[in-house]
Amino acid sequence: MALPHAILVSLLEQAGSGYELARRFDRSIGYFWAATHQQIYKTLRTMEDDGWVHVDVVVQQGRPDKKVYGVTDGGRAELRRWIAQPLTGKGSAVTDARTRELAVKIRGATYGDVDALRDQVVALRSERARQLDTYLGFEKRQFPDPSALDGPGLHQYLVLRGGILAEEGSLRWLDEVLTALGGTA
Amino acid sequence: MALPHAILVSLLEQAGSGYELARRFDRSIGYFWAATHQQIYKTLRTMEDDGWVHVDVVVQQGRPDKKVYGVTDGGRAELRRWIAQPLTGKGSAVTDARTRELAVKIRGATYGDVDALRDQVVALRSERARQLDTYLGFEKRQFPDPSALDGPGLHQYLVLRGGILAEEGSLRWLDEVLTALGGTA
DNA sequence: TATAGCATGTAATATGTTACATGATTGA
């Protein structure tokens, strides 16, 4: 899971309350990782129990007190550890957990080991390339003449096309990331 | 949720056991929807309780009995209803539930109302286009000179690029689908 | 006056993953 780590990254950029985190997730990290306020509150409590974050209660007039969270040394260490570790999410489907996990790690690259991260990008890229090859093979063998399709065959083909286009987009992104992260690709 | 409906589509194409469904999911529908055998068994039982599927127990030698599932009239009706109904999944993130849901519906288009489905494709397309516009706006305003970036700025930019490329891929696919599904786009 | 924003949370439910359990057959 990457939600606690996404929260760590967000809090390192800027300390804030659960409410503020929920709003930020709607924009920045939310490209890849959505979270409701309920879930963020719950996760923050767990993270506090684990010693990854600390709270400062800010008393306000006319509003409930605000709990401003910040990252502890333990939280920083956990984020470093997690960023260096291989991707753990499931990678079967097109809209996969691995890609989202990697996006969070890239977002937090400054707080971790960029070399280790690059290795993970390379690994995910080759996984994705293999998947794309498989899909392209299906396309060639099962749908040699797409223009002739209709009914169930057409619908199966369209879904396969979705897979192919998604994988191509994924590869394009991973290549951009590798170029930008530089080093011995 | 779309898993029961993905199962209905798969069973309409060909009746089968939970085990067989799990294997099929690894290939075809699994482009967009992954499922373990544990989850499939659980879901099949619920579907049986709801009267969407019926079971034929096939006795085998040397192996556990095989439960071959087929779709009932009730299941067929439910699939029709579900396909015609607007997308219900969450669509905030790049790797969104809506796209996966739509993929399942397209796969089952033969068993439902294609006109109603096309409306959903159009709706999702405009949502995605709006999202892409937002991301492109961020890119222009926050990162006018990407080549100058490094550190946290670069990492934020890379994640945004991931969002942009994913949305572009999504749009390309939805356009292909609309063309193929034809009609008054 | 009504809606949106600020700010927190509980509870119930749904969905999904991981680990464990069983046991025969087939092919390397």
Add this chain to the structure above:
DNA sequence: TCAATCATGTAACATATTACATGCTATA
């Protein structure tokens, strides 16, 4: 003999969604 395939399932846990609850302030 070892691993893979066939075939089903339970139990515990992790994660996520929906509905409900409170209550003030600022803006249209």
